[in-house]
Amino acid sequence: MKISKRCTEMQESTIRKLLPHADKMKKKGIKVYHINIGQPDIPTPKEFYEAIDRHREDVLSYGPSGGLEELRYTIVDYLKRYDIDIDVNDVWITTGGSEAVLFSMLATCDYGDEIIVPEPFYTNYNGFASIAGCKLIPLPTYAEDGFRPPKKKAFLSKITKKTKAILICSPNNPTGTIYTKDEMNYIAEIAREKDLFIISDEVYREFTFDGKRHTSVLSIEGIEDRVIMTDSISKRFSACGARVGLIVSRNRKLMRMVLKLCQARLCPPTLEQIGAIGAFKVFDKYIPDMIKAYQIRRDVVFDEVKKIEGAFCKKPEGAFYTIIKFPIADIEDFAKWMLTDFSVDKKTTMIAPGPGFYASKGKGVDEARIAYVLEVDALKEAMEILRRGVVDYSKCRR
Amino acid sequence: MKISKRCTEMQESTIRKLLPHADKMKKKGIKVYHINIGQPDIPTPKEFYEAIDRHREDVLSYGPSGGLEELRYTIVDYLKRYDIDIDVNDVWITTGGSEAVLFSMLATCDYGDEIIVPEPFYTNYNGFASIAGCKLIPLPTYAEDGFRPPKKKAFLSKITKKTKAILICSPNNPTGTIYTKDEMNYIAEIAREKDLFIISDEVYREFTFDGKRHTSVLSIEGIEDRVIMTDSISKRFSACGARVGLIVSRNRKLMRMVLKLCQARLCPPTLEQIGAIGAFKVFDKYIPDMIKAYQIRRDVVFDEVKKIEGAFCKKPEGAFYTIIKFPIADIEDFAKWMLTDFSVDKKTTMIAPGPGFYASKGKGVDEARIAYVLEVDALKEAMEILRRGVVDYSKCRR
Numbered sequence: 052m053k054i055s056k057r058c059t060e061m062q063e064s065t066i067r068k069l070l071p072h073a074d075k076m077k078k079k080g081i082k083v084y085h086i087n088i089g090q091p092d093i094p095t096p097k098e099f100y101e102a103i104d105r106h107r108e109d110v111l112s113y114g115p116s117g118g119l120e121e122l123r124y125t126i127v128d129y130l131k132r133y134d135i136d137i138d139v140n141d142v143w144i145t146t147g148g149s150e151a152v153l154f155s156m157l158a159t160c161d162y163g164d165e166i167i168v169p170e171p172f173y174t175n176y177n178g179f180a181s182i183a184g185c186k187l188i189p190l191p192t193y194a195e196d197g198f199r200p201p202k203k204k205a206f207l208s209k210i211t212k213k214t215k216a217i218l219i220c221s222p223n224n225p226t227g228t229i230y231t232k233d234e235m236n237y238i239a240e241i242a243r244e245k246d247l248f249i250i251s252d253e254v255y256r257e258f259t260f261d262g263k264r265h266t267s268v269l270s271i272e273g274i275e276d277r278v279i280m281t282d283s284i285s286k287r288f289s290a291c292g293a294r295v296g297l298i299v300s301r302n303r304k305l306m307r308m309v310l311k312l313c314q315a316r317l318c319p320p321t322l323e324q325i326g327a328i329g330a331f332k333v334f335d336k337y338i339p340d341m342i343k344a345y346q347i348r349r350d351v352v353f354d355e356v357k358k359i360e361g362a363f364c365k366k367p368e369g370a371f372y373t374i375i376k377f378p379i380a381d382i383e384d385f386a387k388w389m390l391t392d393f394s395v396d397k398k399t400t401m402i403a404p405g406p407g408f409y410a411s412k413g414k415g416v417d418e419a420r421i422a423y424v425l426e427v428d429a430l431k432e433a434m435e436i437l438r439r440g441v442v443d444y445s446k447c448r449r
Numbered sequence: 450m451k452i453s454k455r456c457t458e459m460q461e462s463t464i465r466k467l468l469p470h471a472d473k474m475k476k477k478g479i480k481v482y483h484i485n486i487g488q489p490d491i492p493t494p495k496e497f498y499e500a501i502d503r504h505r506e507d508v509l510s511y512g513p514s515g516g517l518e519e520l521r522y523t524i525v526d527y528l529k530r531y532d533i534d535i536d537v538n539d540v541w542i543t544t545g546g547s548e549a550v551l552f553s554m555l556a557t558c559d560y561g562d563e564i565i566v567p568e569p570f571y572t573n574y575n576g577f578a579s580i581a582g583c584k585l586i587p588l589p590t591y592a593e594d595g596f597r598p599p600k601k602k603a604f605l606s607k608i609t610k611k612t613k614a615i616l617i618c619s620p621n622n623p624t625g626t627i628y629t630k631d632e633m634n635y636i637a638e639i640a641r642e643k644d645l646f647i648i649s650d651e652v653y654r655e656f657t658f659d660g661k662r663h664t665s666v667l668s669i670e671g672i673e674d675r676v677i678m679t680d681s682i683s684k685r686f687s688a689c690g691a692r693v694g695l696i697v698s699r700n701r702k703l704m705r706m707v708l709k710l711c712q713a714r715l716c717p718p719t720l721e722q723i724g725a726i727g728a729f730k731v732f733d734k735y736i737p738d739m740i741k742a743y744q745i746r747r748d749v750v751f752d753e754v755k756k757i758e759g760a761f762c763k764k765p766e767g768a769f770y771t772i773i774k775f776p777i778a779d780i781e782d783f784a785k786w787m788l789t790d791f792s793v794d795k796k797t798t799m800i801a802p803g804p805g806f807y808a809s810k811g812k813g814v815d816e817a818r819i820a821y822v823l824e825v826d827a828l829k830e831a832m833e834i835l836r837r838g839v840v841d842y843s844k845c846r847r
Contacts, residue, residue, distance in 0.1 A: 052644045052675050053613075055559045058706035067514070067712055094507040103720065104502060109492040111690040116465070146544050146692065149714040161453045162560045162582055178713025184560055184582050215451075246450045277450050292509040292719030294544065294692075308456035314465055315576025316547040320718035321690030322501065 061181040065174055065383075065407025072390035073401050081394050084433035087386075087403040089224065089371065089422045093289040093344065095330075096337050102329025103322050114321045116313040118144020118297070122324050125331045126297055132334075133256070135269045141301050143309055146319045148254050148283030148296035152218075153179040154312050155250040155279045155298065158305055159215045160185035166250070167209050168218040169201055171225050171374060171408030171415060173252070176218065188214070189410040194376045194418065197365030198226035200234050206241050216248035216279075217241065222255040222265060225408050225420040226374050227349075227367025229259055235266045239274045250279045254286055255370040257338050260346040263368050269299065276302045286371075288330040288337070293323035345371050348423040348430055355434035359441055371423050374405065374415075377441060382406070382419050384448075389440050400433045400440065459579040463572060463781075463805025470788035471799050479792050482831035485784075485801040487622065487769065487820045491687040491742065493728070494735050500727025501720050512719045514711040516542020516695070520722050523729045524695055531654070533667045539699050541707055544717045546652050546681030546694035550616075551577040552710050553648040553677045553696065556703055557613045558583035564648070565607050566616040567599050569623050569772060569806030569813060571650070574616065586612070587808040592774045592816065595763035596624035598632050604639050614646035614677075615639065620653040620663060623806050623818040624772050625747075625765025627657055633664045637672045648677045652684055653768040655736050658744045661766050667697065674700045684769075686728040686735070691721035743769050746821040746828055753832035757839050772803065772816050775839060780804070780817050782846075787838050798831045798838065 066088050073083045117123070126142045145151040152175075160166065162184040168176060170189035180187045188209050190201040206217065217238060221230035230238075242249045251268035259265050268278045283296035296319075300306050330337070352373060353366050361378025379385045383404045393399055403422070405415025423430055464486050471481045515521070524540045543549040550573075558564065560582040566574060568587035578585045586607050588599040604615065615636060619628035628636075640647045649666035657663050666676045681694035694717075698704050728735070750771060751764050759776025777783045781802040791797055801820070803813025821828055 052646055054703055054706050055556055055562070055613075057559055058556050058709060061706070061709045061713075063709055064514075064712040088511075090508075090510050092508060095509045099509070100505060107498060110488075110490060111493045111497070111688045112488050113486075113689040116462075146718075147714060153714075157580060158453055158456050161455055164453075175713050175715070178709070182555060182580070182710070182713065215453075248450055290509045291511040292716060294716070294718040305452055308452050308459070311456060311459045311461055311576070312580070314462040315459075315573050315580065316545060316551075317573070318690060318692070320544075320692040320721055322720055322724075323718055326720075 057181050057184070062177045066403045069386060069390060069401065072387060076390050076399060080397060082398045083390070084398065084400045084425065084429060084436065086421050086423065086425060086430070086433050087401040089286065089424060090291060091286060091289045091371070091424045092426065093341055095290045096288055096333050098333045099288060099290060099326040099330040103326045106322065106325045111321060114318040114324065116318050117310055118319055119321070119324045122328050125328050129331055129334070130269070133267055133270065135267055137269065137299055137301065140303070141306065142297055142299045143306065143313055144319050144324060145296040145298055146316070147294040148252070148281055148285060149175065149179070151281035151283070151296040151298040152176065152250070152252060153182060154309050155281055156180060156183040156185055157312055158308050159248045159250070163213060164215045165211060165213040166216045166218050167206060167214060170410055171405065173220060173224045174407045177410065187410050191411065191414070192226070194363060194365070194374060198223065198228045198374065200230055200238065203237050203241060206238070210245050214245070214247060216250050218250045218252070220252040222258050222369025224255065224370050225372045227370050227372050229263050229265060229368040232266045235268065235271060239268070239271045242277050243274055248277050248279055249274065250281065252281050254283045256282070257287060257342055258345060258371055259369040260349055261368070265369065279305070284327045284330065288327070290326065290330065293326060294320055295323045295327045345423065348427060351427055351430050352421060352423045352434060355431065355438070359438045362441065373421050374408070374418050375421055376418050378445065379417055379441065382417055385444050386419065388444055393440050393443060395436045395439055398432065398436055400436045402437065455579050455582070460575045464801045467784060467788060467799060470785060474788055474797060478795060480796040481788070482796065482798045482823065482827060482834065484819050484821065484823060484828070484831050485799040487684065487822060488689060489684060489687045489769070489822045490824065491739050493688045494686055494731050496731045497686060497688060497724040497728040501724045504720065504723045509719060512716040512722065514716050515708055516717055517719070517722045520726050523726050527729055527732070528667070531665055531668065533665055535667065535697055535699065538701065539704065540695055540697045541704065541711055542717050542722060543694040543696055544714070545692040546650070546679055546683060547573065547577070549679035549681070549694045549696040550574065550648070550650060551580060552707050553679055554578060554581035554583055555710055556706050557646045557648070561611060562613045563609060563611040564614045564616050565604060565612060568808055569803065571618060571622045572805045575808065585808050589809065589812070590624070592761060592763070592772060596621065596626045596772065598628055598636065601635050601639060604636070608643050612643070612645060614648050616648045616650070618650035620656050620767030622653065622768050623770045625768045625770050627661050627663060627766040630664045633666065633669060637666070637669045640675050641672055646675050646677055647672065648679065650679050652681045654680070655685060655740055656743060656769055657767040658747055659766070663767065677703070682725045682728065686725070688724065688728065691724060692718055693721045693725045743821065746825060749825055749828050750819060750821045750832060753829065753836065757836045760839065769821050770818055772806070772818050774816050776843065777815055777839065780815055783842050784817065786842055791838050791841060793834045793837055796830065796834055798834045800835065
């Protein structure tokens with residue numbers, strides 16, 4: 052009676068691994084600023100809840116496996132804002148963006164197949180790959196140039212017979228980088244030339260600053276049948292607990308296969324889908340203010356990083372993350388130390404260690420991800436505590 | 450650019466495959482009685498909705514990956530009703546019972562490993578096995594003896610080095626059979642002797658008739674570390690659209706591994722978990738009447754089956770299904786015919802063809818599953834239409 056290798060070898064969530072230490076701190080009366088996890092503090096639109104309140108069916112029955120039709124039409128309309136035309140049959144609703152990425156892997160890969168992904172990348176891609184039995188082949192990107200996507204040559208060097216897809220995320224979690232139209236185009240070219248799918252995680256579509264615009268993989272011509280876009284309402288409507296995501300592809304055969312996966316788990320949660328329909332109705336009222344708030348926070352973080360001697364990051368362009376390079380050799384030890392040995396006026400700061408965002412061993416050991424999901428004053432204080440932590444840690448560990 | 454074999458080869462939901470035909474019938478103004486799917490018509494407890502109404506957090510944030518602690522404690526209390534003692538750390542909340550079964554497979558099997566399962570079985574086990582990359586090894590059970598579980602010898606004959614678990618479901622979907630304490634005991638013995646896990650799907654725990662009691666795998670002594678129980682609120686509280694399930698095991702190492710799977714998909718839907726807590730509070734008020742209603746329906750179905758010449762089923766003991774043997778050679782053709790060529794006073798009946806519940810080719814071809822999820826009058830009419838369908842079909846197809 053043995054537990055599966057796939058599970059024993061599965062990487063534990065590095066973001067959540069430190070939580071017991073944070074809990075201990077809190078029990079000692081110490082406040083922990085959580086800039087380690089992408090949990091926004093912005094209120095969920097009240098229209099989300101109101102839509103659910105109005106929905107009172109006697110029986111909360113199974114919904115359609117591919118999601119509520121009204122929500123699927125809502126997605127079609129929503130994408131029109133970005134001049135993206137899709138048919139209602141090109142979209143299925145999933146249980147969070149998580150399931151959308153998992154289904155993309157399951158639909159494109161058999162056991163042992165490979166997906167190329169620029170690293171650092173969203174740490175849970177590892178978990179989905181473990182479940183799907185496919186291999187993530189990382190391609191390095193670097194803090195020094197703001198984590199621009201790998202060059203065409205770099206992609207080509209990693210493509211084997213087992214390569215089935217390229218997985219990208221823009222605006223990027225964890226780096227905050229937005230892929231330009233040109234960058235998206237050459238990635239599309241590779242997919243076409245090498246006969247691959249592109250899985251594009253576009254959860255942060257609206258989170259773009261300084262007038263920059265996001266380029267969706269769905270707007271690139273000539274690769275319509277090889278594009279899978281995954282998305283979620285979690286960040287857009289600050290509704291992470293809702294578990295409502297979506298998968299879009301114009302490849303009908305693929306979408307029929309994905310529907311089989313949808314059918315196996317019956318349906319996504321119904322009430323939260325109702326809430327999502329309500330939330331999309333107030334998109335114009337809700338989104339611009341939220342993005343403004345994040346841009347201000349982004350500026351705060353960037354300014355504060357400059358105050359940390361030896362730390363570095365390029366100005367993040369989107370999402371609500373940045374990867375910071377620290378003058379520290381073992382960031383995991385430092386992140387833990389911040390939760391066990393350090394505090395300022397009974398407060399400390401929790402960060403997400405870099406290595407969790409890399410598949411390549413030994414990478415990201417001096418990096419950490421910061422999520423700027425706190426209000427400006429709290430964020431400033433969290434960053435100042437981090438600065439002082441770096442100073443003190445460097446003294447006592449060197 | 451190829452879609453994965455795992456998806457192309459995945460069995461389409463046989464229950465849902467006929468739906469387009471049903472939809473066409475409805476568009477022609479013909480009423481379709483759906484006794485093909487386990488979607489209860491009993492109202493969800495209003496306390497489910499009320500609990501959600503009361504829950505108004507500004508931010509609908511990520512919940513704990515293993516589920517809301519209050520719900521986990523609720524499950525601990527709930528199982529005490531059946532003299533089952535578990536710790537709160539023995540239970541994680543999943544996104545529906547579906548995810549609980551999938552996680553059980555992922556945690557016990559690596560690619561190519563095997564799980565023995567008596568057939569007919571719940572058709573979506575196939576889908577989960579496709580995702581997990583494991584193989585379901587079916588063991589036949591028979592309508593003639595009321596689908597009693599396979600004998601010990603039969604189990605032993607199928608065990609190989611690759612066998613990791615035995616998967617059972619009692620009260621059974623699709624057969625309605627309740628495994629006796631003795632039967633549970635010898636299955637436990639096999640697991641102990643052959644060093645296997647038992648995955649026990651106990652979604653229908655309360656759905657037992659004629660004073661029969663369900664035996665949970667959790668109440669069997671001496672196999673505590675090899676038991677995984679999966680469950681859901683869907684049927685119990687008529688809340689299928691909620692997607693709230695659970696996985697219970699006293700094997701802590703296994704549960705730590707399952708938690709990694711939970712973390713990969715972040716958390717189960719929050720609002721429905723809140724609803725589930727509300728629903729469990731009215732368990733005593735809600736459940737007994739519901740079970741009484743199902744027992745009456747069970748009797749109706751059993752009486753009506755006797756009126757169908759050549760049809761056969763033993764009296765189902767639990768759940769809300771029965772598998773009926775029909776005097777028909779090709780039940781899939783018949784089920785479709787009922788939706789394309791037959792109606793009585795602008796009404797027809799939809800059933801779930803037997804083959805979808807079998808992994809062995811050629812089995813179940815003269816069987817269908819009936820879900821008695823309609824009120825008595827509707828159920829009687831649906832069954833009478835079915836009877837007349839059998840008569841007419843036999844005339845025109847022979």
